[in-house]
Structure formats: C-alpha cells, structure tokens
Amino acid sequence: MPAVGAPVIGAPSRLANPFAGAIMDLGLKGQRVLVTGGSKSIGRAIVDTFVAEGATVGFCARDAALVQQREVAWKEAGGKVTGTALDVTDEPALKAWIDGFAAANGGLDHFVANVSALGIEDSAEGWRRSIEIDLVSTVNALRLVRPHLEKSAPGGSITVIGTVSLVEVSGPTQPYRSVKAALVPLVKSLAVDLAPKGVRVNMVSPGTILEDGNTWGRQRDANSERYQRMLARNPMGRMGRPDEVADAVAFLSSRRASFVSGANFIVDGAVTSRVQY
DSSP, rough: OOTTTTTTTTTOOTOGGGOOOOOOOSSSSEEEEEEOOOOHHHHHHHHHHHHHOOEEEEEEEEHHHHHHHHHHHHHHHTOOOEEEEETTHHHHHHHHHHHHHHHHOOOOOOEEEOOOOOOOOHHHHHHHHHHIIIIIIHHHHHHHHHHHHHTTTSEEEHHHHHHHHGGGGGSSOHHHHHHHHHHHHHHHHHHHHHGGTEEEEEEEEEOOOOOSSHHHHHHHHHHHHHHHHHHHHHHSSSOOOHHHHHHHHHHSGGGGGTTSSSSSEESSSOOOSSSSO
C-alpha cells in the first residue's frame, strides 16, 4: 500500500484539486518561468506550483506524448503553460526554446534547472551521459538564460535542483551524486557574479522523495531492504513529497526571498546528519 501522504501519479493538479496543497500567494502571478524536466515527479510538482501561483510557465521534457498530456491537463485547469519536447543536451534546440519563450512572453523572470539523468550505471558511458545531462546542459542553460533574467524587474532568479546525496553517500557508487556536487560551487559563483545585476541563484537539495512510480515508490512496492533502511533513517517517519520540494523552489524564486542567494536549501526532513553551514 502507498505510504500515508504519498501523491499518486496522474492526480489532479493543485488548480483542479484544492486538497493537493495550499497556494502560497508569493506574488508570482504574471511572472514568466521556465522549468527543465517538468513532466514528472519533482519537476511536475514545480510546474504545478508555479501555475497555481498564477505564473506563465514553459516546461520541457524528452517524452513528447507525456509533455502534451501534461500541457493539456494544466491548460484545462486554467493554467498558462506551454510544454516542449526537448533533449537539453541539444544546445541549439535548448537555446531556441529559451529564446523563443522569452520572445513570446516579453521576457523571462525565473529559471529552474531540474532535468537529471538520475541513477545511471557506474560505467564510462554512464558517467559521460550523466555529465552531459546534469552538468553540461545545466551550464549551457544558465549561460543562455542570463541575458533574459538580467532584464527582469524587480529581479530574476535561478534555482538548480541538487540532492542531499552530494553530501552523504548511500547505496552503490554511481555518477549522480558526484556530478550534482559539481553544481554547488557553480551556484555560489553565479550568485556572486549575478548579484549586482539583480539575479539571485540558489540550489534546492531534496532528500528521499516518495511518489508512486518513482525510484522510492518502486522500492516501496517491492518492499526492498534499501527502502526500509532509508525510511527508518527519516526522523519524521516518512519520506518527502514532490510538492514539498516545489514549495521551496517557489519561495526561493519569489521576492519573499529577495535577500537569499548562493544557498543550498535542504528539503530532507532532517535525514542528513551533517551540519549545514
């Protein structure tokens, strides 16, 4: 059985389902937002949250059929959202997507780099693929959005989705945690570089996030030893939900966080034991 509080894939969005989570009203109405990897799990929840807040959102993912399905659902619920089938490692296509959204909407205010290769195998090809998707495509995207965000008033924001795995090792060796860790100094460096231009840059690092069909959802359904072990490590007695990560992203993007930049914002229910500083 699904854990208490675990969302269900295909559940109505926040717009259609008032029980899916409260709208925070962060002053994001009319803001223009781009999200990579926005069709599933945390990415989907991020789009859902921005749409519910009244933002105009563009999202991309590789699965064209799923992108269309998500776009239609959000539009039917009253959202201003556009989905694009896109492989973020295709730099010309990535640039066309970013510039096209900004041109169509008169600019860009917020960018969320969420796309990830996730748990690719520990092989030479796996490392190359992970570096291309998680690192190189993110670096390219942040370079391409900067000119647009610098024009945003009262100021733009970038949020990079990280992971607590970059500070604590669990499970077998894989590229994911090492490649994600490479983004931490990039976030801090860009925060310093872009602060004079009114652009804030932060990272949000989720802990164990449970949803039907995702990595932990499948391990829960299989009643795996690793799932039981990781669940037991969570001081709150449960794993997190995608919308709990999305709420942090929305807050950091809003003017409520106008003096927050260069932070690695941990959303993990206290599962990590290291002191964050």
